[in-house]
Amino acid sequence: MTNAVVLNNVTHKDLRVVRRHSPALNEPLNMTLALPFEFRSLQHEYPLVFIRNDTTHTYQAVALLGFEQQENLYLNDQGWDASYIPLMIERQPFLIGMQPAADNSAAHPVLLIDMDSPKVSEHDGEPLFLPHGGHSEYLQQVTDILATIRERESETQVFYDLLARYELLEPFFLDVTLDNQTKHRLTGYYTINEERLSTLPKEAIAELHQQNVLPLLYYVLASHSNFRSLIDRKQAASRG
Template sequence: MSNKTPLHNEAHKALKVTASNDFSRFKAQHLIPVVVQEFAPLAAEFPIVFVKNSDNGQFIPVALMGLKEGENLYCQTNEWHSPVTPLGFRNAPFSLAKASEDSNEATVCIDLDDPQVNSEDGQALFDDKGEQTEFLKNRSNALLELAQFSQQTTAITQYFAQKDLLVSQQLTVKLNEQPLTINGLYLIDEKKLAELATPEFEDIRSKGLLPLIYAHLNSLHQINRLTMKQLQKDK
């Protein structure tokens, strides 16, 4: 549950926010949406795959953090041990909301029920004059930047789909000799990529998308890491 409300320098002048590496709020979310700007660093730890939104048919890149639906192997405790962290994990207790239904402007909201929010310890949000502190400015800018990254990610993923490069792939791993099948995932098809006509391939290269594709493909080796983590958890 959350209690998100638009930030206001009068109503929230006494609020402070503490730092936290507790991401256990994602413990039941084995697929974590990511943006293309973080493909390279995340690929060293997590498999990056694509899933399809059943409501609108659009593809979404995600970091696979668990082999079983509803179980994030990295977020079962309040301690984060991975050397890399998805950008979206750092949002809380802040979020963006549209100022109005027809507006392109966004307002920064805060979750008043988040344990990081209090009136005693942490970084202040407003100074004595009611102006935003540098901390709040930085956090607001990070939210806006991530929103821009998300728009770019949507456009690039749609481009891959238009080129017919995303194919459904069933993944099967062995857990104590028992096969576990993961459905609903999409990968870049290396064969189709190699068979593209030269102008199409050059278009992808000129847009700077090849490093994203290779990061995605290389990240699939991390499925072995997830398998080992699942085996350790099941012991």
């Protein structure tokens, strides 16, 4: 469970965060949310697919990290084995929350920290605050990441709105048999319907291009070449 509290330089003046990644410090995940504006970087390292929220009937992009629940094939005792780490991993253990204003005006964003995260310490890692109370360089970097995510929410929403309008997603599954004959099936995911995309009218393609969505679709499709390396990672893990 997340124990998220508003970060402040009085209560948390001695807090530190361990920046390194390891199985002991990172939450075990087989996927992480992928933000459209980072697709270009993600597609070099991870397979990108979509998951569906059956309650809201909406979709979200994810970078696959493994084949089984709580399996991260990019994480080992030496760190994170990729040249680019997804922003939703890099921002941990911080997140953005909304806090009501004292005068009952509109809520405003605040920086939260998960106090139950194993990355949080009073002895190890990067300090969050300077001796006089200002943000450390590390905390400023995290704040910038979260600010970017928030500032680009409308751009992200446009991406998902256009996916829905033009019905560009289709179910996706993948069967994998390892050298030891262990079988795995990835199911419940969605990807770009290439046939549908190729037959869209010119007006639709023009809109996708104008909204900078068209390249994102091709980044997702290009990322599927990373299934081969994900399988290779699984093969190596199965050999111990």
